[in-house]
Amino acid sequence: MPYDRSKPYDDLPLLPPEVDIESKEILKKCIIARSALAALKQAGELIPNPTVLINTIPLLEAKVSSEIENIVTTTDKLFQFASGNEEKADHATKETLRYRQALYQGYLAIQERPVCTSTAIAVCRTLRDIQVDIRKVPGTALANDATGEVIYTPPEGETIIRNKLANWERFVNVNPDIDPLIRMAIMHYQFEAIHPFSDGNGRTGRILNLLLLIQEELLDIPVLYLSRYFINNKSQYYALLRKVTEDNNWQDWIIYVLEAVEETAAWTTNKIKTTLELLSHTCDYINQSLPKVYSRELVETIFEQPYCRIGNIVEKNIAKRQTASLYLKKLVEIKVLKEIDVGREKLYIHPKFFRLLTQDENSFEAYPFEKKS
Numbered sequence: 001m002p003y004d005r006s007k008p009y010d011d012l013p014l015l016p017p018e019v020d021i022e023s024k025e026i027l028k029k030c031i032i033a034r035s036a037l038a039a040l041k042q043a044g045e046l047i048p049n050p051t052v053l054i055n056t057i058p059l060l061e062a063k064v065s066s067e068i069e070n071i072v073t074t075t076d077k078l079f080q081f082a083s084g085n086e087e088k089a090d091h092a093t094k095e096t097l098r099y100r101q102a103l104y105q106g107y108l109a110i111q112e113r114p115v116c117t118s119t120a121i122a123v124c125r126t127l128r129d130i131q132v133d134i135r136k137v138p139g140t141a142l143a144n145d146a147t148g149e150v151i152y153t154p155p156e157g158e159t160i161i162r163n164k165l166a167n168w169e170r171f172v173n174v175n176p177d178i179d180p181l182i183r184m185a186i187m188h189y190q191f192e193a194i195h196p197f198s199d200g201n202g203r204t205g206r207i208l209n210l211l212l213l214i215q216e217e218l219l220d221i222p223v224l225y226l227s228r229y230f231i232n233n234k235s236q237y238y239a240l241l242r243k244v245t246e247d248n249n250w251q252d253w254i255i256y257v258l259e260a261v262e263e264t265a266a267w268t269t270n271k272i273k274t275t276l277e278l279l280s281h282t283c284d285y286i287n288q289s290l291p292k293v294y295s296r297e298l299v300e301t302i303f304e305q306p307y308c309r310i311g312n313i314v315e316k317n318i319a320k321r322q323t324a325s326l327y328l329k330k331l332v333e334i335k336v337l338k339e340i341d342v343g344r345e346k347l348y349i350h351p352k353f354f355r356l357l358t359q360d361e362n363s364f365e366a367y368p369f370e371k372k373s
């Protein structure tokens, strides 16, 4: 029977794909992507305090991954509420913050057992903040936003879905001879094609990608900004998923995902390196301008998130409340931080760090001082 995109695709083929998934072109790309990822893993190890990365990169990932679903918040709000007061955020910001939480919970879950159906359910529940389960009722279809035309109808019926998921998790975990990046690409298509939930499948699937990389020890912490590539190349993302379904074209899909890994790994590595440079430059500047205020821990704290509160300094035992407040004031005077009033609380934004994180370019304007040698 010819494929009909308006009917539930109960015949979605089980894995492995029946085509060559290790063509010369794929393997060549794979080597390049693997070395970009290895460089990222190494750069991550250079960071003295990994909280900097865990707090920031997953938030950028959360923001663009949620944007694919049209949940739009500003990076500004996101970082502001991520440093406390989450309950006061608007709906879109809360939802995006939940993406980061889901990523983190998934990270804990795979310490217990490899990526599987229950990981997906746990991730999707956290994301959506409701008791999500595998679809039981018919009616889920993917439609074109603008025209309403149906693009794809996933399989229907809980048993069919569960069986396909069982095959999916087996494929992911019992094929150590297939490169993890190729497995990840195949896993992502198949998960989206099964589409086990009524909503949140895209975001859950993109979180699972990062979890598999950690499980396979290609990354230590979830700091690859992979969804950046998917949103920047969204029409291709959708078109290539369709081509697997309609033309059995796995080759182009796998190559696309490998390119996504390569590009975003390089992007993230550069971001980490420039962040380290800014950190060291800021240490020198504060040490010279405010030697009595300076401590390495203080500077590291204002690099944990681009927004900081007096409480963050107190929690770290760097100073008691009054002194902490004075330190931050001094940092405002020398223009490292900027004070903003949010309700009754004072919030300190770290503009150079914020700009570096949110802009594409990897540069920063130096502070005006001459380093004493």
Ligand SMILES: Nc1ncnc2c1ncn2[C@@H]1O[C@H](COP(=O)(O)OP(=O)(O)OP(=O)(O)O)[C@@H](O)[C@H]1O
Pocket: 065, 066, 067, 068, 069, 070, 142, 151, 152, 192, 193, 197, 198, 199, 200, 201, 202, 203, 204, 205, 238, 241, 242, 245
């Ligand atoms: N033709 C297709 N076949 C299979 N999966 C597709 C196809 N087109 C898109 N998808 C996947 O479905 C996802 C959308 O599904 P769903 O709305 O359940 O997820 P979401 O997380 O709420 O949304 P989004 O991924 O848009 O953020 C897309 O992100 C993509 O991963």
Ligand SMILES: [Mg+2]
Pocket: 069, 199, 200, 201
């Ligand atoms: Mg959706």
